Amino acid sequence: MFRYQEEILANEIKSIVEKYGNKRENLLRILQELNDKYNYLSEQVLQNVASCLKISPSEVYGVATFYSFLNTKPKGKYVIRVCKTIVCDLNGKDKIINTIENELGIKVGETTKDGLFTLEYTNCMGMCNQGPAMLINNDIYYNLDPEKVVEIIEKYARGGDSNVD
Amino acid sequence: MEEKYILLSKNFGYQQSKLNEIVEYTKKKLAEKNLTGKVAVKLRLDNYYINEQILLSILPDKLHYTKVDFKLIDEIIDDYLINGKIVERNRFQCDELLNRFFENFGDYNYFNKQLRLTLRNCGIIDPESIDDYILADGFKALAKMLTKMKPLDVIEEMRKSGLRGRGGGGYPTYIKWTNGHRAKSETGQKYIICNADEGDPGAFMDRSTIEGDPFSIIEGMAIAGYAVGADKGYVYIRAEYPLAIKRLENAIKLAKENNFLGKNILGTNFNFEIDLRLGAGAFVCGEETALIASIEGRRGTPRPRPPYPSIKGLFGCPTVINNVETLANVPVIILDGGDFFARIGTEQSKGTKVFALAGKVNNTGLIEIPMGTTIREIIYNIGGGIANNRKFKAVQTGGPSGGCIPEDFLDTPIDYDSLIHAGSMMGSGGMIVMDDNTCMVDVSKFFLDFTQNESCGKCTPCREGTKRMLEILQRITEGKGELDDIEKLERLGETIKLSSLCGLGQSAPNPILTALRYFREEFEEHIKDKKCRAHICKKLIEYFILEDKCIGCGACKRKCPVNCISGEPKKLHTIDQSKCIKCGACFETCKFNAIIQR
Numbered sequence: 121m122f123r124y125q126e127e128i129l130a131n132e133i134k135s136i137v138e139k140y141g142n143k144r145e146n147l148l149r150i151l152q153e154l155n156d157k158y159n160y161l162s163e164q165v166l167q168n169v170a171s172c173l174k175i176s177p178s179e180v181y182g183v184a185t186f187y188s189f190l191n192t193k194p195k196g197k198y199v200i201r202v203c204k205t206i207v208c209d210l211n212g213k214d215k216i217i218n219t220i221e222n223e224l225g226i227k228v229g230e231t232t233k234d235g236l237f238t239l240e241y242t243n244c245m246g247m248c249n250q251g252p253a254m255l256i257n258n259d260i261y262y263n264l265d266p267e268k269v270v271e272i273i274e275k276y277a278r279g280g281d282s283n284v285d
Numbered sequence: 286m287e288e289k290y291i292l293l294s295k296n297f298g299y300q301q302s303k304l305n306e307i308v309e310y311t312k313k314k315l316a317e318k319n320l321t322g323k324v325a326v327k328l329r330l331d332n333y334y335i336n337e338q339i340l341l342s343i344l345p346d347k348l349h350y351t352k353v354d355f356k357l358i359d360e361i362i363d364d365y366l367i368n369g370k371i372v373e374r375n376r377f378q379c380d381e382l383l384n385r386f387f388e389n390f391g392d393y394n395y396f397n398k399q400l401r402l403t404l405r406n407c408g409i410i411d412p413e414s415i416d417d418y419i420l421a422d423g424f425k426a427l428a429k430m431l432t433k434m435k436p437l438d439v440i441e442e443m444r445k446s447g448l449r450g451r452g453g454g455g456y457p458t459y460i461k462w463t464n465g466h467r468a469k470s471e472t473g474q475k476y477i478i479c480n481a482d483e484g485d486p487g488a489f490m491d492r493s494t495i496e497g498d499p500f501s502i503i504e505g506m507a508i509a510g511y512a513v514g515a516d517k518g519y520v521y522i523r524a525e526y527p528l529a530i531k532r533l534e535n536a537i538k539l540a541k542e543n544n545f546l547g548k549n550i551l552g553t554n555f556n557f558e559i560d561l562r563l564g565a566g567a568f569v570c571g572e573e574t575a576l577i578a579s580i581e582g583r584r585g586t587p588r589p590r591p592p593y594p595s596i597k598g599l600f601g602c603p604t605v606i607n608n609v610e611t612l613a614n615v616p617v618i619i620l621d622g623g624d625f626f627a628r629i630g631t632e633q634s635k636g637t638k639v640f641a642l643a644g645k646v647n648n649t650g651l652i653e654i655p656m657g658t659t660i661r662e663i664i665y666n667i668g669g670g671i672a673n674n675r676k677f678k679a680v681q682t683g684g685p686s687g688g689c690i691p692e693d694f695l696d697t698p699i700d701y702d703s704l705i706h707a708g709s710m711m712g713s714g715g716m717i718v719m720d721d722n723t724c725m726v727d728v729s730k731f732f733l734d735f736t737q738n739e740s741c742g743k744c745t746p747c748r749e750g751t752k753r754m755l756e757i758l759q760r761i762t763e764g765k766g767e768l769d770d771i772e773k774l775e776r777l778g779e780t781i782k783l784s785s786l787c788g789l790g791q792s793a794p795n796p797i798l799t800a801l802r803y804f805r806e807e808f809e810e811h812i813k814d815k816k817c818r819a820h821i822c823k824k825l826i827e828y829f830i831l832e833d834k835c836i837g838c839g840a841c842k843r844k845c846p847v848n849c850i851s852g853e854p855k856k857l858h859t860i861d862q863s864k865c866i867k868c869g870a871c872f873e874t875c876k877f878n879a880i881i882q883r
């Protein structure tokens with residue numbers, strides 16, 4: 121059974137690598153897609169990519185750890201990234217962070233026990249005049265205040281991941 | 286065919302549902318009055334000009350209104366469209382008709398110091414419609430160039446224009462293009478890269494430019510490709526910009542379908558195609574050599590220059606890298622001529638500059654001003670002054686490579702050289718206004734923390750030096766600073782500037798050095814008096830409930846995120862200082878001014 125799953129994984133990775141082309145230069149894009157697909161890049165995934173591209177696993181690992189949007193550890197289903205940059209900071213991002221930490225019972229950098237949420241900081245995402253702002257996976261939320269944040273998080277917790285206006 | 290149309294748009298961030306309601310209402314009302322075939326209603330998606338508002342224009346009559354609500358729609362339809370009487374309520378006037386932007390939006394306090402070249406189409410065309418772009422003179426520059434100009438003619442126009450790179454450095458664009466044009470490529474392959482990795486804190490010009498007018502970037506890149514002799518372009522864009530990515534993908538697809546990209550563009554033998562590459566959350570990838578490494582699928586670390594990318598860039602081939610805003614200016618220069626462009630701005634800095642105005646001003650948003658406009662005009666005329674009637678303290682430009690400019694320098698004109706003289710720099714265009722609630726030590730710490738985090742770690746001065754500086758600043762904000770710390774900061778800063786490999790390290794100390802130049806006494810206050818005058822540095826303040834003012838309403842207790850306020854209803858409440866995280870929520874909540882910072 122276990123062996124069987126490994127094979128499936130290897131085949132999936134192979135087909136993604138082939139989609140981009142078996143070239144060294146496509147490594148980052150391949151990792152980006154795999155990261156989206158599996159939520160994080162396990163050692164196994166990285167090793168498979170290395171052997172497909174015929175480069176050393178440490179090189180693949182080096183790229184995977186360099187970029188903050190690539191995860192080498194598992195993350196929650198929803199990754200909350202709160203902007204920690206200056207404008208959002210001046211506009212009260214601390215309150216947002218405090219609220220989320222309380223609501224989810226985790227600190228920045230942690231994942232909830234049920235594996236639903238990971239809380240992180242991110243750099244400015246260009247929503248500064250509407251700050252504080254945050255990303256949940258690919259959805260942007262701005263003009264946040266503690267009440268709004270609670271509402272948004274509850275919505276995700278219930279399973280709806282569409283943008284709240 | 287309708288004779289008139291009503292154009293409705295909303296500010297980015299304003300609720301779409303409210304705009305939809307207005308649109309539906311307008312349509313219904315027009316139908317009621319049998320005007321449906323005569324007056325069309327068009328939607329212009331987001332504009333970026335006024336916060337929290339819906340704008341309406343009646344075209345071709347050039348009547349413009351803000352703060353649109355149902356009542357205004359009634360008035361416009363009944364009084365104007367039916368009876369021909371112009372509605373004056375909430376109208377703004379058109380004076381400066383030379384500016385295409387004003388032609389549509391009129392002269393309004395927020396606009397009248399502005400001049401829109403780069404953002405000429407933003408908020409005016411539908412960014413998802415190539416027909417709209419073409420109607421707005423889109424791809425005319427490309428067509429003019431392909432039929433009438435040789436690559437060197439293009440470069441000559443660029444030289445005349447005086448355009449300098451908008452990505453931060455201000456390097457003359459024509460020199461880069463000339464080098465790229467002359468460079469020999471073994472395989473014949475050359476590349477154009479559009480740098481859309483906009484990462485400066487407080488900057489959102491490139492995002493908005495792409496979202497509002499993606500076709501201009503495509504046209505600019507194709508023109509650059511022709512001038513340099515490249516047939517392939519990449520846009521390196523941040524993954525955090527999903528909407529911009531979507532609009533750009535759509536624009537590339539449409540341009541291809543209409544033969545503005547691809548093989549034999551407009552029937553000539555010029556070929557050019559564009560691909561997107563997404564960033565993955567590393568600020569240093571905005572640096573050109575790191576960006577190239579990232580497109581090559583490697584770790585995004587900078588390498589020493591020379592060789593410059595225009596000689597040896599992507600995959601070892603000559604590569605011209607330009608910023609989004611730089612490229613968005615190119616079609617204007619080719620269509621209207623370098624001389625036209627050079628009429629705008631100052632001697633050394635031509636054209637206009639887009640800024641993302643953010644922070645404590647009344648009007649925040651994207652603005653575009655002719656070079657030479659003063660900072661004061663931006664903050665007080667365009668920005669409408671400091672929010673909440675507070676006092677101006679400083680304005681930050683240049684992001685983590687720039688600095689905070691104090692009140693005495695408010696009359697500094699915006700151009701590359703004056704800003705450097707003032708201790709900051711143009712940077713990519715973030716402009717953050719700070720009021721007297723801001724602590725300059727804290728702000729310096731913020732920027733250093735940013736660069737320290739984003740340092741790629743390749744060279745020691747940047748990696749370790751910024752860490753040392755950050756430790757010192759941390760100490761100062763905690764009230765543990767020592768007298769010689771200021772000197773230490775200055776010494777370390779100078780060393781890092783001189784010995785770092787790339788721009789990130791070379792400019793990392795700037796925010797602190799500039800803050801020390803203008804706000805030295807605030808640092809000294811933190812060190813000697815253990816005081817933070819802005820009440821920001823948490824270790825130096827405490828929240829305290831005044832016995833004679835607290836009525837025991839309990840509001841603060843409910844708000845406190847760490848439950849460290851206790852007290853019976855209707856009795857004095859107290860804060861457990863050992864648990865308080867100094868978030869200030871209680872302070873803002875108390876309606877009886879019973880909580881103070883001290």
Ligand SMILES: Cc1cc2nc3c(=O)[nH]c(=O)nc-3n(C[C@H](O)[C@H](O)[C@H](O)COP(=O)(O)O)c2cc1C
Binds near residue numbers: 480485
């Ligand atoms: C750390 C660092 C970050 C940078 N980030 C950006 C950026 O986000 N966007 C940009 O256009 N240029 C950025 N630059 C400048 C680029 O290296 C390059 O000079 C620029 O893209 C050239 O375009 P221009 O000549 O049109 O300005 C950065 C430079 C450094 C050192």
Ligand code: SF4
Binds near residue numbers: 788790791
């Ligand atoms: S200066 Fe900093 S960011 Fe630049 S190469 Fe050196 S360590 Fe990396």
Ligand code: SF4
Binds near residue numbers: 875
């Ligand atoms: S909110 Fe103010 S008045 Fe009410 S309990 Fe707290 S300190 Fe007292």
Ligand code: SF4
Binds near residue numbers: 848849850864867869
């Ligand atoms: S400052 Fe924040 S943590 Fe401290 S008592 Fe007030 S609400 Fe609670």
Ligand code: FES
Binds near residue numbers: 203209249
């Ligand atoms: S500072 Fe938070 S989005 Fe720009």
